[in-house]
Amino acid sequence: MIPENIEDIFLSDGLYKSYLIESNDDVTSIISNIYMNLIKLDCHCTQCGRDSTYISAQNQGSRTYSLNWLENQRVFMRHFYCSRVIEHKMYFIFLVTDNRLIKVGQYPSIADLTSPKFKKYLKVLNKLDYHELSKAIGLASHGIGIGSFVYLRRIFEKLIFDAYEQFKSNIGVNEDEFFKSRMNDKIFILQEYLPRFLAENRGIYSILSKGIHELSEDECLELFPVMLISIELILDEKLEALERTNKIKSASKSISNILSKFGEGSNF
Ligand SMILES: [Zn+2]
Known part of the structure; x- marks a missing residue:
């Protein structure tokens, strides 16, 4: 089941935490909330050395994705930039496999964001x-x-x-x-x-x-x-x-x- 607080998936979950995709609602949630969502992330910017807001650098447009978009193994990346300095970037990589969503990559690391x-x-x-x-x-x-x-x-x-x-x-x-x-x-x-x-x-x-x-x-x-x-x-x-x-x-x-x-x- 995909949690409601999507920010946590990006900013709190450790790598390899996986979520079971149990229903069509979960597939819709991954597509709209994790893949397409123009979510803003409030967190520490390791390069500014202070808290900042990160903005989605990708706009997947308004294309409609069918539910079978996640049927096969799929890897996708989310990419954000610091609202203060556009060159300050943050990356997240997700893998969908065997009915699970797994965060497999993140930069900067959670430890760097929270320390x-x-x-x-x-x-x-x-x-x-x-x-x-x-x-x-x-x-x-x-x-x-x-x-x-x-x-x-x-x-x-x-x-x-x-x-x-x-x-x-x-x-x-x-x-x-x-x-x-x-x-x-x-x-x-x-x-x-x-x-x-x-x-x-x-x-x-x-x-x-x-x-x-x-x-x-x-x-x-x-x-x-x-x-x-x-x-x-x-x-x-x-x-x-x-x-x-x-x-x-x-x-x-x-x-x-x-x-x-x-x-x-x-x-x-
Ligand atoms: Zn910054």
Whole structure:
């Protein structure tokens, strides 16, 4: 079945994700929404270095295509250009075969389109963890689902271990006991010190672990977007906390400078 949000096929789906063509409606949808659609794509332009709108460079005209247009194996390309600079191009290649639509090529890659949005997390992740987050996105964008889960699970574990290191003196659970406990219990022990989304959604870890041991590549790829958003929400909370701490520090410093300039004892 072809999804309603066509933009996702272009901008979110990894390579080799395939859609079953089950009905004439699906064939019509591929022809009108993916092959002919003069859709505009809002995304990061890797050459402008900022968000832009991409416009379809092809106009397939108003020709009517018969439903059997996709009966045999067919490859087609969509080509878009950046509305800021016409030379900035984006390409997508689709294959229709065995009653399936498959995105088989894309340039720039999903990882290149999405990575700028993740740069802000360098403030709350060390370089190695940030690199592993990028790897998870890169692997998923190339159709490698289980591998991408391995990296997301490592980031999740690091967030837990870092929280323990930071707050262990407040918790009163020794290292032996902590590291021997199951992940669910670790999160329970640390719950007051973890981002709320993480503490309230402990199941993320079991889904990531299930992905590594029991789910298929396709199932992992299916679940990848929601797992990634979950990790983003956890990191967003850390980022907000850091920004708040920095703002408080900076405001306190300014107030103390003002007071020392005018004298604390004054009626200022
Ligand atoms: Zn551009």
